[in-house]
Amino acid sequence: MVCPDGLGRKLKQITVSDTVLAMKEPALLVDSRFNIVVINGAAEKLFQLPRDKALHKPFLQVINKPRLFSLLEEALKQAEDTSFDTSFEDSLTEESIFTHTYNENRTSFFKVSAHCIMGDGLVLGVLLTFCDITKFKELEKIKTDFVTVVSHELRTPLTSVVMGVDMLKDGYLGEINPRGKEILQAVESDCSRLLRLVNNLLQLSRMEDGIIAMQIGAVDVEALVEYSIDALRFQAKKKEIALQARLSSGLPYIAADFNKASWVITNLIGNALRYTESGGEVIVEAERKGNRVFLKVKDTGVGISPAYHEKIFQKFEQVPGQKGRKRGGAGLGLSIAREIVEAHGGSIWVESEPGKGSTFTCTFPVYDD
Numbered sequence: 001m002v003c004p005d006g007l008g009r010k011l012k013q014i015t016v017s018d019t020v021l022a023m024k025e026p027a028l029l030v031d032s033r034f035n036i037v038v039i040n041g042a043a044e045k046l047f048q049l050p051r052d053k054a055l056h057k058p059f060l061q062v063i064n065k066p067r068l069f070s071l072l073e074e075a076l077k078q079a080e081d082t083s084f085d086t087s088f089e090d091s092l093t094e095e096s097i098f099t100h101t102y103n104e105n106r107t108s109f110f111k112v113s114a115h116c117i118m119g120d121g122l123v124l125g126v127l128l129t130f131c132d133i134t135k136f137k138e139l140e141k142i143k144t145d146f147v148t149v150v151s152h153e154l155r156t157p158l159t160s161v162v163m164g165v166d167m168l169k170d171g172y173l174g175e176i177n178p179r180g181k182e183i184l185q186a187v188e189s190d191c192s193r194l195l196r197l198v199n200n201l202l203q204l205s206r207m208e209d210g211i212i213a214m215q216i217g218a219v220d221v222e223a224l225v226e227y228s229i230d231a232l233r234f235q236a237k238k239k240e241i242a243l244q245a246r247l248s249s250g251l252p253y254i255a256a257d258f259n260k261a262s263w264v265i266t267n268l269i270g271n272a273l274r275y276t277e278s279g280g281e282v283i284v285e286a287e288r289k290g291n292r293v294f295l296k297v298k299d300t301g302v303g304i305s306p307a308y309h310e311k312i313f314q315k316f317e318q319v320p321g322q323k324g325r326k327r328g329g330a331g332l333g334l335s336i337a338r339e340i341v342e343a344h345g346g347s348i349w350v351e352s353e354p355g356k357g358s359t360f361t362c363t364f365p366v367y368d369d
Helices: 005-013 016-022 041-047 066-080 134-169 178-208 221-230 233-238 258-274 333-343
Strands: 027-030 036-039 088-092 096-103 106-119 122-132 217-219 242-247 254-256 281-289 292-299 348-352 358-365
Touching: 016 027, 016 036, 016 122, 027 041, 041 122, 066 106, 066 122, 106 134, 134 178, 178 333, 217 221, 217 258, 221 242, 221 254, 221 258, 221 281, 221 292, 233 242, 233 258, 254 258, 254 358, 258 281, 258 292, 258 333, 258 358, 333 348, 333 358
Parallel strands: 242 281
Antiparallel strands: 027 036, 027 122, 088 106, 096 106, 106 122, 217 254, 281 292, 292 358, 348 358
16 A cells, blocks of 8 residues: 555654654653653653653663663664664664562563664664563462462472372381382372472572572582582483583682582583483583683583574473473473573573584673682
8 A cells, every 4th residue: 555645755754753752651762872862751650750851861860770771871882883774773682671669559560672773874862662561470470479379288298298108118007019119119209200390380489589599609610510410420321421521721710609500500411411312422511701601511412493492491391302202391490590590690591403412501700709
């Protein structure tokens, strides 16, 4: 459909400022010096900031939100590092969650995006938009609370069942025949698996609520890796998989909670062993890059399709198993690992292709005296 000439001319006359002012969601535009040049009504209400007190003022002077300002800086930095050939482009930075409390009884959540506006190869400004995700957060909280309650209710009886099975195996009610022992072993195995699932769900729920006790200290990377490997040496030997460490010399201490960091490394090694065939290899590497130490778990296993590289770090997500291959756990391990690594201020990701093995990398900050 072709627009009438008159309407086309009117559309061309609509500026970025007009678009920002017409948006229903909160939005504001800053220039290359981070002075506010446009703020719409929704943003005025969000920050309780009248337009006449905001325009042409430095962002941090009127909106003292350093985290939002860092998004503006990142968007501008990306634009300055990129050459644009077209007359108008926008570059979207990493999204962030902004929490705003209007009063004691109402807290709202917004997904914040910073778009760098370009024109004729020059930076015109940075557009900050706020998408209200409060309803999604509330639903997520309800789901998390439900999982937490159910997990608490399941943990006690499951623990009792496991203890009861142990007592039966030890002959508290008399001698058990071989067939009975097999059945008890199967019951114990299933109950232990369910108990691990319940504990993982509780741990993940606490992390998502921000309740994660971190005991940060100076951690020796070599000791951390050796401790993590020792926990799985028997499993690797049983599967005839070579498990070893190759660490760079002179590694600095990292700022980490030893127990939680070792849980991450052990989980990554366990996954590597699970999806690597006999005769394969799992290697743990570590090297320093700038003010971070990169820990890698590399395997010669089945590999992961790029379509699942991000999904596997989400709750209950697993890569579809190959024919004849037994599925792993409940799909919580990597989700918990990500929560732990990010709580340390680090990152975790995977590089992999089907049939070419996988490399999981997590970063930890260097310990600063």
